[in-house]
Amino acid sequence: MSLGHTEVTTTALFDLAESGEDCGIRDVLDRLGDKWSVQVVVELSRGVRRFRELQRALPGGISQRMLTLTVRRLERDGMVSRTVHPTVPPRVDYELTDLGRSLAHLVRTLTDWSLQHHDAILDHRARWDAAQPPE
Amino acid sequence: MSLGHTEVTTTALFDLAESGEDCGIRDVLDRLGDKWSVQVVVELSRGVRRFRELQRALPGGISQRMLTLTVRRLERDGMVSRTVHPTVPPRVDYELTDLGRSLAHLVRTLTDWSLQHHDAILDHRARWDAAQPPE
DNA sequence: CGGAATCCTACGTGATACTG
DNA sequence: CAGTATCACGTAGGATTCCG
Numbered sequence: 001m002s003l004g005h006t007e008v009t010t011t012a013l014f015d016l017a018e019s020g021e022d023c024g025i026r027d028v029l030d031r032l033g034d035k036w037s038v039q040v041v042v043e044l045s046r047g048v049r050r051f052r053e054l055q056r057a058l059p060g061g062i063s064q065r066m067l068t069l070t071v072r073r074l075e076r077d078g079m080v081s082r083t084v085h086p087t088v089p090p091r092v093d094y095e096l097t098d099l100g101r102s103l104a105h106l107v108r109t110l111t112d113w114s115l116q117h118h119d120a121i122l123d124h125r126a127r128w129d130a131a132q133p134p135e
Numbered sequence: 136m137s138l139g140h141t142e143v144t145t146t147a148l149f150d151l152a153e154s155g156e157d158c159g160i161r162d163v164l165d166r167l168g169d170k171w172s173v174q175v176v177v178e179l180s181r182g183v184r185r186f187r188e189l190q191r192a193l194p195g196g197i198s199q200r201m202l203t204l205t206v207r208r209l210e211r212d213g214m215v216s217r218t219v220h221p222t223v224p225p226r227v228d229y230e231l232t233d234l235g236r237s238l239a240h241l242v243r244t245l246t247d248w249s250l251q252h253h254d255a256i257l258d259h260r261a262r263w264d265a266a267q268p269p270e
Numbered sequence: 271c272g273g274a275a276t277c278c279t280a281c282g283t284g285a286t287a288c289t290g
Numbered sequence: 291c292a293g294t295a296t297c298a299c300g301t302a303g304g305a306t307t308c309c310g
Contacts, residue, residue: 024250024252027256028245028252029245030168032168033164033169035302036303050271050272064274065273066302068273068274069303076259076264077259077260078260089272092271099255103252113237114159117163117238121162124213125211169283170282186293187291198285198286199292199293199294200283201282201283203292223290223291224292225290226291
């Protein structure tokens with residue numbers, strides 16, 4: 001499947017405000033920034049989910065391919081555990097790990113911030129757009 | 136320049152864990168997730184910066200085009216103020232707004248979390264990669 | 271059911287050249 | 291200096307098909 005092993009993603013050195021060190025924030029942002037990871041983490045924070053359950057639960061309609069890629073990447077990073085039950089038909093359960101639950105808390109912080117400031121952002125946008133070249 | 140007005144980015148409804156409401160988290164994540172915004176915010180959190188200053192300060196080497204796009208989007212969202220001094224040669228100062236400083240705090244939270252868990256993530260990745268089909 | 275493999279497209283990003 | 295305009299490219303993501 002090739003999830004693009006680490007050499008690719010570890011491009012980013014990043015220099016933080018007071019503590020002038022780089023950190024792995026790029027790895028985290030790459031996951032948070034993609035289209036589905038956050039939604040998957042949120043849904044899994046509600047409990048164990050099977051593959052199709054997860055797919056149907058996500059608003060917007062994720063494709064099988066993207067759901068597979070997303071849970072695989074989360075699993076690779078240790079956020080999600082994947083349990084295959086050798087039954088027929090097959091059954092695969094996905095669940096947040098401790099690390100994943102920690103990430104869920106972080107996501108919670110993000111959503112809280114978004115809720116608080118989203119209106120202000122949209123407001124600024126509207127003003128900025130209005131001030132742009134009438135074209 | 137067309138920064139893709141709001142219709143495009145407001146695709147995401149998003150359902151949060153306990154509070155089953157959607158919020159503007161997608162707008163925020165789109166900005167946090169792109170390649171340069173976080174670095175720009177961090178650099179600006181250190182003080183006012185001119186265009187070239189900003190460009191030279193960013194590790195990795197951002198192109199003029201991407202720096203322009205990045206600061207424009209941040210300005211559009213109300214995170215950054217842009218001040219043009221009508222001198223020759225021109226001088227343009229960029230500075231975080233209150234909203235931008237609030238975002239900087241959020242970024243701080245993100246980097247802290249990353250610092251705490253990055254090792255664990257890399258660890259899991261190494262293990263996952265090693266466990267993969269030897270191909 | 272839970273994928274993998276393949277093909278295709280849109281968009282984010284980079285490189286380069288030009289301008290006031 | 292601080293941009294804008296063009297082109298060119300890689301890749302995230304979607305649609306479809308096939309498999310155990």
